Amino acid sequence: MVFKLPKKEGFAHAVYAKLLRVPKGKVTTYAALAHAVGTRAYRAIGQVMNKNPYAPDVPCHRVISSDGNLGGYAGGEKRKLAMLKAEGIVFKNGKVEEKYILREL
């Protein structure tokens, strides 16, 4: 058992669930997550991630912007970059290669 997600958070829960579906070594975008939960609240996704009550349990560092840019990170973008590299992600000019980005979940 890795991590049990409380099933009452609604929107947030949906986002976290999708994010947990992202395999290691890959990343996703806020847009993909939003689309996966059936909403266009790209920004709301970011807010939930920032508040992220499930901090280390939810790999929020695997979420980047649509342009392949890191986007943001509550602990610092440098930190996020390091974690992604540790996951096996290869960066090109400070951006994630398209092949690592899951545009759809």
Add this chain to the structure above:
DNA sequence: CCGTTGACTCTTT
């Protein structure tokens, strides 16, 4: 309930 904010994205200049 209304207004502001935000780890976004797309379109237009």
Add this chain to the structure above:
DNA sequence: AAAAGAGCCAACG
């Protein structure tokens, strides 16, 4: 190519 504007949705005060 880079910058600015508009649009979108949920959480908070």
